[in-house]
Structure formats: structure tokens, C-alpha cells
Amino acid sequence: MLKRYKKYSFLFQELVHRDFTKKYKRTALGIGWSVLSPLLQLLVMKIMLTKFFATGIEHYTTFLFAGNIVFNYYNESTSSGMTALAENSAIISKVNVPKYMFVFSKNISSLISFLLTVVVFFVLAALDGIEFTWKITMLIFPIVCLVLFNIGLGLVLSACYTFFRDLQYLYSIFTFLLMYMSAVFYDISAYSDFAQKLFLLNPIYLFIRYFRKIVMEQTIPTIWFHLLMILDVCIVMIGGFYMYKKYNHDFLYYF
Template sequence: MFQKIKQNQFLFEELVKRDFKKKYKRTVLGMAWSILSPLLMLLVMRLVFTQFFGQGMEHYTTYLFCGNLVFSYFNESTSQGMTSLMGNAGIFTKVNVPKYLFLFSKNVQTLINFGLTLCVFFLFCVLDGITFTWKFILLLYPIGCLVLFNIGVGLILSALFMFFRDIQYLWVVFTQLLMYMSAIFYTIERYSYTAQCLFLLNPVYLFIRYFRKIVIEATIPSVWFHLLMLADVAIALGLGCWMYKKYNTRFLYYV
């Protein structure tokens, strides 16, 4: 895989540049929207949910930001990845190139946006009185896992989208439901122990929870927490790679 990416390095770089420029084409603020968009969403969520869920909760703004940061990256990466194949059908139907390059280019573009927002997040942590410790380095683990998980889910969705166009509408509904199930603006402590364990079945919640434990609680998640996150990544990547390998030659017939 890495060898093929290296062989098609020029195409890959051009795809990333194209996707990045296309997103901000004909916008006045351009790249600034990568920062303003999550900040505006954070402001809305803070105004709406603080009175209901955040009363008496320390660092509630950072708590919200953690959830919004992770979920927005997941949502953007998978939603754009879903249409990456179909959107580039004009290329791979004429040129024999690895089809996963188109998905990877989308993921690089969304990762850049995530990185910009992450810088703003750290600034907010300073303003919110969060103490920075050496444990912040461990955030590289959930970020790396999230990148791989998004790629895996993107592989699955882009393959399904080639055969079933309805998947884009179902995914919008699913992500909306997933947002409410990821404890972005509320805590799960009010639920029973069994219910709290069920939240761990949600991979997105795992990533959000990891961020909060490191940033707000200054504690390192347990070993099994790391393994559970890794298992979700392995399942998503494994299934996505299998689907691409199995249906690779059939994609051309459904363009």
C-alpha cells in the first residue's frame, strides 16, 4: 500500500491540494472557517446546554469542546470519505490508480482542519485554567487511533455508497443519533453502571472520553480502555480493507 502511494505521490499531493482549495473556494474568510466553524458551534452549544447540564460543573466549556472537537472531525472525515470514490470516478475510470488514494486525500484534508482546531482547543484550555502536564503527550494515541478509525469507516462507507446511494441519507440520520449518544454536552454519571458500560460500545465516545480524562481529569485511561479503542480501529480498518479488496473490480460497473 505505502509503495503504491509513493508511486502515485504526485497524484496524491494534487488530490489533497484540490480538496483543500475546493472546500474554501469562493469564501471570504477561506481557511479561517476551519477555526470559526467549531468555535461558533461551541458557542451555540454552550449557550444552549450550560443552563441544563453545565451548572456547577468545572471546566464545562473545555468539556464541551472536547466532545465537539472529536465528533466534528469524525463526522467531517467520514462524510467526505463516503463520496470520495464517486466524486473521483472520472479519474479512476480512465487511469489505473489505487482507489483508496481518493479516500486518503480526503482524510489528509480533514486532518489538517482538525489540527488547526486542535491548536485553538489548547488555547481554550489555557483560558479555562487547565493545567498542562506531560500526560498531554498521550493524546497522540487517541488522535492516531481516530485517524485510522476514520479511514476504516470511510473505506466501508465509500464502498457501500458505490452500490447504495441511499447510504448518504442514512448516514446523516445515524450521525445525528450518534452525536446524542456520545455524551458531548452531558455526563453519564447520572446513569446506572450498566448504562455507562453501554456507552463504551460507542467508539466515538471512547475517543472523547480519552481526551477528557487527559485534559480535564489529568488521569491516564486504563490498559483495557486502550485495548478497546484499538479493537474498534482494527475492526473498522479490517472490514474496510476487506470490502475494497473484494469489490475493487466491481466499482467500475456502478459509476
């Protein structure tokens, strides 16, 4: 794969540049929306949710922002990755290039926006009274895992979307439900031990929980927590590349 990347590295860089700039084309603030948009979402959610869900949660602004930025990156990355092949069908049908590069470029474009938002998250966390320790460097692990998870799921979704275009609408409903199942704006401590363990079956909750434990609790999750995240990543990555290998030559017939 590395040899193929070197061969098509220029194309990949151009795809990332195109996807990122296209997102803010003809907007007054341009890349500024990468920072302003999550801040406005945070403001709205804080005003609406503080009264109902902030009871007993210290540093609720940081708590809410951590869940919001992780979920938004997951949602944006996988949703854009899902349509990556269909949107570039004109190129794919004429030029023999690795099709997964289009999904990768969508993810990297979303990753750039996410990293900009993470910087803002650190600033707001500091203003919220959060003290940072060396453990903050451990956030590299969930970020890398989340990138790989989004790529793997994007590969699965883009392959399925090529054959089943209704998936786009079904997935938007799924992500809406997933947001409520990922404890983005509430604490699960009020639930029973069994219910709390069920949350661990949700990969997005794991990523959000990791962020909160490092930043707010300044504790590193257990080895089992890490292994569970790695398992989720491996499952979607294997599934994504399997579908591409199996249906690679069938995509052209459905564009």
C-alpha cells in the same frame, strides 16, 4: 502499500491539496473557517446547553469543546470519505490508480482542519483554567486511532455508497443520533454502572472520553481502555480493506 504510495505520492499530495482548498473556495475567510466554524458552534452550543447540561461539570466550555471537535472531525471525515469514489469517478474510470487514495486524501484534508482546531482547543482550555502536564502528549494515541478509525470506516462507507446511494441520507440521520449517544454535551456519571459500560461500546465516545481524561482530569486511561480503542480500529480497518479487495473491480460498473 508503501511502494504504491511512493509511486502515486504526487497524485496523493495533489488530491489532498485539491480537497482542502476546494472546501474553502470563494470564501472570504478561507482557511480561517477551520478555526472560526468550531468556535461559533461552541458558542451556540454553550449558550443553549449550559443551562440544562452544565450542572456539576467543572470547566464546561473545555468539556463541551473536547466532545465537539472530536465528533465533528469524525463526522466530516467519514461523510466526505463516503462520497470520495463517486465524486472522482471520472478519474477512476480513466486512470488505473489505487481507489483508496481518494478516501485517504479526504481524511487528510479533514485532519488538517481538525489539528488547527485542536490548537484553538488548547488555547481555550488554558483560558478556562486548565493546567497542562506531560500527559498532554498522550493525546497522540487517540488522534492516531481516530485517524485510522475514520479511514477504515470511510473505506466501508465509500464502497457501500457506490452500490447504495441512499446511504448518504441514512448516514446523516445516524450521525445525528450518534452525537446524542456519544455524550458530546453531557456527563454520563448520573447513569447506572451498566449504562455507563454500554457507552464503551461506542467508539466515538471512547475518543471523546480519552480527550477529556487527559486534558481535564490529567489521568491516563487504563490499558483495557487502550485495547478497546485498538480493537475498534482494527475491526473497521480490516472491514474496509476487505470490501475494497472484494469489490475493487465492481466499482466501475456503478459509477
